Amino acid sequence: MADLTMTVNGRRISGTVEDRTLLVHFLRENQGLTGTHVGCDTSQCGACVVHVDGKAVKSCTMLAAQASGSEVLTIEGLSDGAELHPVQAAFKEHHGLQCGFCTPGMIMAATDMIRRHPEGLDEKTVRAELEGNICRCTGYHNIVKAILAASEAMAGRAKAA
Structure with missing residues:
Protein backbone atom coordinates (compact mmCIF):
# COMPACT_ATOMS: atom_id res chain seq x y z
CA MET A 1 0.00 0.00 0.00
CA ALA A 2 1.11 3.56 -0.69
CA ASP A 3 0.14 6.73 1.13
CA LEU A 4 -0.39 9.72 -1.09
CA THR A 5 -1.30 13.35 -0.89
CA MET A 6 -1.96 15.47 -3.96
CA THR A 7 -4.03 18.35 -5.18
CA VAL A 8 -6.70 17.34 -7.69
CA ASN A 9 -8.54 20.14 -9.46
CA GLY A 10 -7.54 22.54 -6.69
CA ARG A 11 -8.65 20.25 -3.85
CA ARG A 12 -6.08 18.71 -1.51
CA ILE A 13 -6.63 14.98 -1.01
CA SER A 14 -4.88 12.26 0.97
CA GLY A 15 -5.32 8.54 1.07
CA THR A 16 -3.88 5.09 0.73
CA VAL A 17 -3.90 3.08 -2.48
CA GLU A 18 -2.49 -0.21 -3.65
CA ASP A 19 1.01 0.28 -5.02
CA ARG A 20 -0.08 -0.83 -8.49
CA THR A 21 -3.06 1.56 -8.80
CA LEU A 22 -2.77 3.60 -11.96
CA LEU A 23 -3.50 7.31 -11.78
CA VAL A 24 -6.40 6.93 -14.23
CA HIS A 25 -8.09 4.34 -11.99
CA PHE A 26 -7.42 6.41 -8.86
CA LEU A 27 -9.06 9.45 -10.45
CA ARG A 28 -12.05 7.53 -11.77
CA GLU A 29 -12.68 5.03 -8.98
CA ASN A 30 -11.38 6.78 -5.85
CA GLN A 31 -12.21 10.38 -6.77
CA GLY A 32 -15.26 9.85 -8.99
CA LEU A 33 -13.71 11.91 -11.81
CA THR A 34 -14.99 9.86 -14.72
CA GLY A 35 -14.21 12.44 -17.40
CA THR A 36 -10.75 10.89 -17.63
CA HIS A 37 -11.40 7.86 -19.81
CA VAL A 38 -9.76 4.45 -19.94
CA GLY A 39 -9.32 3.53 -23.57
CA CYS A 40 -6.41 1.22 -24.23
CA ASP A 41 -4.44 0.98 -20.94
CA THR A 42 -1.27 0.99 -23.08
CA SER A 43 -0.71 4.74 -23.69
CA GLN A 44 -1.74 4.45 -27.33
CA CYS A 45 -5.07 6.32 -27.44
CA GLY A 46 -4.71 9.41 -25.23
CA ALA A 47 -8.23 9.21 -23.76
CA CYS A 48 -6.71 9.34 -20.27
CA VAL A 49 -4.65 12.56 -20.63
CA VAL A 50 -4.57 14.76 -17.53
CA HIS A 51 -2.13 17.43 -16.41
CA VAL A 52 0.36 16.61 -13.67
CA ASP A 53 2.23 19.66 -12.43
CA GLY A 54 1.10 21.53 -15.52
CA LYS A 55 2.17 18.97 -18.12
CA ALA A 56 0.06 16.54 -20.15
CA VAL A 57 0.45 12.96 -18.95
CA LYS A 58 -1.23 9.75 -20.07
CA SER A 59 -2.61 8.71 -16.71
CA CYS A 60 -2.75 5.03 -17.68
CA THR A 61 1.07 5.02 -17.67
CA MET A 62 1.56 6.60 -14.26
CA LEU A 63 1.00 5.08 -10.86
CA ALA A 64 -1.15 7.12 -8.49
CA ALA A 65 1.68 7.00 -5.96
CA GLN A 66 3.98 8.65 -8.52
CA ALA A 67 1.64 11.66 -8.53
CA SER A 68 1.88 12.08 -4.77
CA GLY A 69 2.91 15.63 -3.96
CA SER A 70 1.76 16.84 -7.38
CA GLU A 71 -1.01 19.03 -8.70
CA VAL A 72 -3.33 17.07 -10.98
CA LEU A 73 -5.82 18.73 -13.30
CA THR A 74 -8.55 16.72 -15.02
CA ILE A 75 -11.16 17.76 -17.56
CA GLU A 76 -13.58 18.40 -14.67
CA GLY A 77 -11.25 21.05 -13.25
CA LEU A 78 -10.34 22.76 -16.51
CA SER A 79 -13.14 25.32 -16.49
CA ASP A 80 -14.10 27.51 -13.57
CA GLY A 81 -17.65 26.16 -13.70
CA ALA A 82 -19.16 29.46 -14.79
CA GLU A 83 -18.02 29.17 -18.41
CA LEU A 84 -16.13 26.75 -20.57
CA HIS A 85 -12.36 26.91 -20.89
CA PRO A 86 -11.41 28.42 -24.30
CA VAL A 87 -10.36 25.01 -25.63
CA GLN A 88 -13.65 23.43 -24.50
CA ALA A 89 -15.56 26.31 -26.08
CA ALA A 90 -13.64 25.92 -29.35
CA PHE A 91 -14.38 22.18 -29.47
CA LYS A 92 -18.07 22.96 -29.01
CA GLU A 93 -18.11 25.80 -31.54
CA HIS A 94 -16.14 23.94 -34.21
CA HIS A 95 -17.80 20.54 -33.68
CA GLY A 96 -14.55 18.91 -32.56
CA LEU A 97 -16.33 15.85 -31.18
CA GLN A 98 -18.80 13.20 -32.11
CA CYS A 99 -19.13 10.33 -29.65
CA GLY A 100 -17.09 12.29 -27.10
CA PHE A 101 -15.01 9.39 -25.80
CA CYS A 102 -11.66 10.86 -26.86
CA THR A 103 -12.69 14.47 -26.25
CA PRO A 104 -11.48 14.93 -22.64
CA GLY A 105 -8.03 13.59 -23.53
CA MET A 106 -7.93 15.65 -26.72
CA ILE A 107 -8.86 18.81 -24.84
CA MET A 108 -6.29 18.20 -22.11
CA ALA A 109 -3.58 17.45 -24.71
CA GLU A 123 -1.94 22.94 -38.61
CA LYS A 124 1.22 20.87 -39.17
CA THR A 125 2.25 21.22 -35.51
CA VAL A 126 -1.24 20.40 -34.22
CA ARG A 127 -1.49 17.28 -36.38
CA ALA A 128 1.99 16.11 -35.37
CA GLU A 129 1.35 16.63 -31.67
CA LEU A 130 -2.02 14.88 -31.79
CA GLU A 131 -0.41 11.63 -32.93
CA GLY A 132 -0.73 10.26 -29.39
CA ASN A 133 -4.50 10.85 -29.31
CA ILE A 134 -6.82 8.63 -31.30
CA CYS A 135 -10.30 9.58 -32.49
CA ARG A 136 -12.27 6.94 -34.33
CA CYS A 137 -15.18 9.21 -35.29
CA THR A 138 -14.24 12.60 -36.72
CA GLY A 139 -11.26 12.26 -39.00
CA TYR A 140 -9.55 15.04 -36.99
CA HIS A 141 -10.51 17.92 -39.31
CA ASN A 142 -12.79 19.66 -36.80
CA ILE A 143 -10.54 18.78 -33.86
CA VAL A 144 -7.61 20.50 -35.57
CA LYS A 145 -9.84 23.44 -36.50
CA ALA A 146 -10.96 23.77 -32.86
CA ILE A 147 -7.41 23.65 -31.50
CA LEU A 148 -6.23 26.27 -34.00
CA ALA A 149 -9.15 28.54 -33.07
CA ALA A 150 -8.48 28.12 -29.35
CA SER A 151 -4.77 28.77 -29.89
CA GLU A 152 -5.54 31.96 -31.78
CA ALA A 153 -8.02 33.13 -29.14
CA MET A 154 -5.64 32.39 -26.28
CA ALA A 155 -2.66 34.01 -28.03
CA GLY A 156 -4.83 37.09 -28.58
CA ARG A 157 -5.74 37.18 -24.89
CA ALA A 158 -2.06 36.92 -23.92
CA LYS A 159 -1.11 39.82 -26.20
CA ALA A 160 -3.92 41.96 -24.79
CA ALA A 161 -2.82 41.32 -21.20
Whole structure:
Protein backbone atom coordinates (compact mmCIF):
# COMPACT_ATOMS: atom_id res chain seq x y z
CA MET A 1 0.00 0.00 0.00
CA ALA A 2 1.11 3.56 -0.69
CA ASP A 3 0.14 6.73 1.13
CA LEU A 4 -0.39 9.72 -1.09
CA THR A 5 -1.30 13.35 -0.89
CA MET A 6 -1.96 15.47 -3.96
CA THR A 7 -4.03 18.35 -5.18
CA VAL A 8 -6.70 17.34 -7.69
CA ASN A 9 -8.54 20.14 -9.46
CA GLY A 10 -7.54 22.54 -6.69
CA ARG A 11 -8.65 20.25 -3.85
CA ARG A 12 -6.08 18.71 -1.51
CA ILE A 13 -6.63 14.98 -1.01
CA SER A 14 -4.88 12.26 0.97
CA GLY A 15 -5.32 8.54 1.07
CA THR A 16 -3.88 5.09 0.73
CA VAL A 17 -3.90 3.08 -2.48
CA GLU A 18 -2.49 -0.21 -3.65
CA ASP A 19 1.01 0.28 -5.02
CA ARG A 20 -0.08 -0.83 -8.49
CA THR A 21 -3.06 1.56 -8.80
CA LEU A 22 -2.77 3.60 -11.96
CA LEU A 23 -3.50 7.31 -11.78
CA VAL A 24 -6.40 6.93 -14.23
CA HIS A 25 -8.09 4.34 -11.99
CA PHE A 26 -7.42 6.41 -8.86
CA LEU A 27 -9.06 9.45 -10.45
CA ARG A 28 -12.05 7.53 -11.77
CA GLU A 29 -12.68 5.03 -8.98
CA ASN A 30 -11.38 6.78 -5.85
CA GLN A 31 -12.21 10.38 -6.77
CA GLY A 32 -15.26 9.85 -8.99
CA LEU A 33 -13.71 11.91 -11.81
CA THR A 34 -14.99 9.86 -14.72
CA GLY A 35 -14.21 12.44 -17.40
CA THR A 36 -10.75 10.89 -17.63
CA HIS A 37 -11.40 7.86 -19.81
CA VAL A 38 -9.76 4.45 -19.94
CA GLY A 39 -9.32 3.53 -23.57
CA CYS A 40 -6.41 1.22 -24.23
CA ASP A 41 -4.44 0.98 -20.94
CA THR A 42 -1.27 0.99 -23.08
CA SER A 43 -0.71 4.74 -23.69
CA GLN A 44 -1.74 4.45 -27.33
CA CYS A 45 -5.07 6.32 -27.44
CA GLY A 46 -4.71 9.41 -25.23
CA ALA A 47 -8.23 9.21 -23.76
CA CYS A 48 -6.71 9.34 -20.27
CA VAL A 49 -4.65 12.56 -20.63
CA VAL A 50 -4.57 14.76 -17.53
CA HIS A 51 -2.13 17.43 -16.41
CA VAL A 52 0.36 16.61 -13.67
CA ASP A 53 2.23 19.66 -12.43
CA GLY A 54 1.10 21.53 -15.52
CA LYS A 55 2.17 18.97 -18.12
CA ALA A 56 0.06 16.54 -20.15
CA VAL A 57 0.45 12.96 -18.95
CA LYS A 58 -1.23 9.75 -20.07
CA SER A 59 -2.61 8.71 -16.71
CA CYS A 60 -2.75 5.03 -17.68
CA THR A 61 1.07 5.02 -17.67
CA MET A 62 1.56 6.60 -14.26
CA LEU A 63 1.00 5.08 -10.86
CA ALA A 64 -1.15 7.12 -8.49
CA ALA A 65 1.68 7.00 -5.96
CA GLN A 66 3.98 8.65 -8.52
CA ALA A 67 1.64 11.66 -8.53
CA SER A 68 1.88 12.08 -4.77
CA GLY A 69 2.91 15.63 -3.96
CA SER A 70 1.76 16.84 -7.38
CA GLU A 71 -1.01 19.03 -8.70
CA VAL A 72 -3.33 17.07 -10.98
CA LEU A 73 -5.82 18.73 -13.30
CA THR A 74 -8.55 16.72 -15.02
CA ILE A 75 -11.16 17.76 -17.56
CA GLU A 76 -13.58 18.40 -14.67
CA GLY A 77 -11.25 21.05 -13.25
CA LEU A 78 -10.34 22.76 -16.51
CA SER A 79 -13.14 25.32 -16.49
CA ASP A 80 -14.10 27.51 -13.57
CA GLY A 81 -17.65 26.16 -13.70
CA ALA A 82 -19.16 29.46 -14.79
CA GLU A 83 -18.02 29.17 -18.41
CA LEU A 84 -16.13 26.75 -20.57
CA HIS A 85 -12.36 26.91 -20.89
CA PRO A 86 -11.41 28.42 -24.30
CA VAL A 87 -10.36 25.01 -25.63
CA GLN A 88 -13.65 23.43 -24.50
CA ALA A 89 -15.56 26.31 -26.08
CA ALA A 90 -13.64 25.92 -29.35
CA PHE A 91 -14.38 22.18 -29.47
CA LYS A 92 -18.07 22.96 -29.01
CA GLU A 93 -18.11 25.80 -31.54
CA HIS A 94 -16.14 23.94 -34.21
CA HIS A 95 -17.80 20.54 -33.68
CA GLY A 96 -14.55 18.91 -32.56
CA LEU A 97 -16.33 15.85 -31.18
CA GLN A 98 -18.80 13.20 -32.11
CA CYS A 99 -19.13 10.33 -29.65
CA GLY A 100 -17.09 12.29 -27.10
CA PHE A 101 -15.01 9.39 -25.80
CA CYS A 102 -11.66 10.86 -26.86
CA THR A 103 -12.69 14.47 -26.25
CA PRO A 104 -11.48 14.93 -22.64
CA GLY A 105 -8.03 13.59 -23.53
CA MET A 106 -7.93 15.65 -26.72
CA ILE A 107 -8.86 18.81 -24.84
CA MET A 108 -6.29 18.20 -22.11
CA ALA A 109 -3.58 17.45 -24.71
CA ALA A 110 -4.59 20.54 -26.71
CA THR A 111 -4.49 22.76 -23.62
CA ASP A 112 -0.95 21.61 -22.90
CA MET A 113 0.02 22.05 -26.56
CA ILE A 114 -1.26 25.63 -26.56
CA ARG A 115 0.57 26.35 -23.28
CA ARG A 116 3.83 25.16 -24.85
CA HIS A 117 3.26 27.27 -28.00
CA PRO A 118 1.99 30.61 -26.64
CA GLU A 119 2.82 32.39 -29.89
CA GLY A 120 0.23 30.25 -31.67
CA LEU A 121 0.05 26.99 -33.56
CA ASP A 122 -0.09 25.90 -37.18
CA GLU A 123 -1.94 22.94 -38.61
CA LYS A 124 1.22 20.87 -39.17
CA THR A 125 2.25 21.22 -35.51
CA VAL A 126 -1.24 20.40 -34.22
CA ARG A 127 -1.49 17.28 -36.38
CA ALA A 128 1.99 16.11 -35.37
CA GLU A 129 1.35 16.63 -31.67
CA LEU A 130 -2.02 14.88 -31.79
CA GLU A 131 -0.41 11.63 -32.93
CA GLY A 132 -0.73 10.26 -29.39
CA ASN A 133 -4.50 10.85 -29.31
CA ILE A 134 -6.82 8.63 -31.30
CA CYS A 135 -10.30 9.58 -32.49
CA ARG A 136 -12.27 6.94 -34.33
CA CYS A 137 -15.18 9.21 -35.29
CA THR A 138 -14.24 12.60 -36.72
CA GLY A 139 -11.26 12.26 -39.00
CA TYR A 140 -9.55 15.04 -36.99
CA HIS A 141 -10.51 17.92 -39.31
CA ASN A 142 -12.79 19.66 -36.80
CA ILE A 143 -10.54 18.78 -33.86
CA VAL A 144 -7.61 20.50 -35.57
CA LYS A 145 -9.84 23.44 -36.50
CA ALA A 146 -10.96 23.77 -32.86
CA ILE A 147 -7.41 23.65 -31.50
CA LEU A 148 -6.23 26.27 -34.00
CA ALA A 149 -9.15 28.54 -33.07
CA ALA A 150 -8.48 28.12 -29.35
CA SER A 151 -4.77 28.77 -29.89
CA GLU A 152 -5.54 31.96 -31.78
CA ALA A 153 -8.02 33.13 -29.14
CA MET A 154 -5.64 32.39 -26.28
CA ALA A 155 -2.66 34.01 -28.03
CA GLY A 156 -4.83 37.09 -28.58
CA ARG A 157 -5.74 37.18 -24.89
CA ALA A 158 -2.06 36.92 -23.92
CA LYS A 159 -1.11 39.82 -26.20
CA ALA A 160 -3.92 41.96 -24.79
CA ALA A 161 -2.82 41.32 -21.20
